[in-house]
Amino acid sequence: MSTEELKALFNQSGQRFTAQREAVWQLFVEHPRGLTIAQATTVLAERKISQTTIYRTVKNLQDMGYLRWVHNPEGEHRYLATRPGHTHMLVCRQCDRAVECSDCDLSVLEQLIARKTDFTVEGHYLEFYGLCPNCRKTL
Amino acid sequence: MSTEELKALFNQSGQRFTAQREAVWQLFVEHPRGLTIAQATTVLAERKISQTTIYRTVKNLQDMGYLRWVHNPEGEHRYLATRPGHTHMLVCRQCDRAVECSDCDLSVLEQLIARKTDFTVEGHYLEFYGLCPNCRKTL
DNA sequence: ACAGTTAATGAAAAAATATGTCAATAAAAA
DNA sequence: TTTTTATTGACATATTTTTTCATTAACTGT
Helix, strand or coil: CCHHHHHHHHHHCCCCCCHHHHHHHHHHHHCCCCECHHHHHHHHHCCCCCHHHHHHHHHHHHHHCCEEEEECCCCCEEEEECCCCCCEEEEECCCCCEEEECCCCCHHHHHHHHHHHCCEEEEEEEEEEEECHHHHHHC | CCHHHHHHHHHHCCCCCCHHHHHHHHHHHHCCCCECHHHHHHHHHCCCCCHHHHHHHHHHHHHHCCEEEEECCCCCEEEEECCCCCCEEEEECCCCCEEEECCCCCHHHHHHHHHHHCCEEEEEEEEEEEECHHHHHHC
C-alpha cells in the first residue's frame, strides 16, 4: 500500500489524507512488529501529533483494513500494518528485533481444522518468538 | 475440568477455592462464547461478588491456564474457559464463538525458519479466524 | 488567489477499564 | 476454640479510551 494509493482511498470517501494521518500510517509501516498506542503516541509527540488524533487515525485505518489489531498473551494491544502478501513476524524476546518470514503454509492445517470444526477458516494470525543470533550469544 | 479437580489444583498451591471463585469459574463454563469482565460483573453482582474479586479471579484462572483471553476485531476483550496447555483458538468473526483446536504441528515450519534466520525459535502464537457453521448459514 | 464550506485537529473533560490499599471476613490449621 | 493466613469488598487511585467543542487546516467553486 503506497502513500499515494492510501491518499486516493481516503479521498474517495470524502476524507482527507492529512499530514497527521500520513505520519501515523508511516510509523506503522516502519515498524513491522507493530506498536501500541502508547508507543505511537510517544514517538509522534515529537511531531506534535496529539494522542486523540492517533486514536482516531488508528481506528480509521483499522476500519479501512490497513491496520490489524493483535494482542499477545501478556495482554499487550498492538497494531500492525497489514502487508500485501501473507507474512509473519519472528520476534526476539530479548531485544525485540523482528524479521519477517513469508513462507508459511498453514493451508493443510486450516483444512484439517475446517473439517473438524465445520468452521469456514478465513485466515490466521501467527507470530513466532525466540532468540535472535546476537542475543543467544550474549546470554 | 471439573469443579473438584479445580478445587484440588487451587489447594495444591495453598490457595482456597472459595464460593466466589467457584461462581466465577462456573459462569465462564456456562458461557462457551466467553464473557467480558463487564458482563461477568453484571451477572455476578446478583450474587454480591465484587468487581475486584472478578478481576482477580479471572487473572488467577488465566495464569493457571484455564481461562484464555481472546479479542474480536471490534476490540472487545473476553475470556473463555479452555483447557491448559498449548491450544489455539478458532474464533468466529461474526458471533465470536470460539473453539479450541489442539492439533497444531508447526515444528517443521519452526525448524525451517530457524535454519533460514538463525533465530532460536522457542514458540509461536497462532489464532485462526473465520465463520462458524451457524453464521455461515444465516449470512 | 480568494472566500466559503467542510473535515480534522488538539486540549481538556468525561467515561470506561483496570489495579492497589487495607480493614473486615472467612477458611484452614493448631 | 483460638490462631494463623488467605481472600474479600469498598474505596481510592491509576490507566486507557472516548467525547466535546473551539480552532485550524484542507478542499471547492469562483
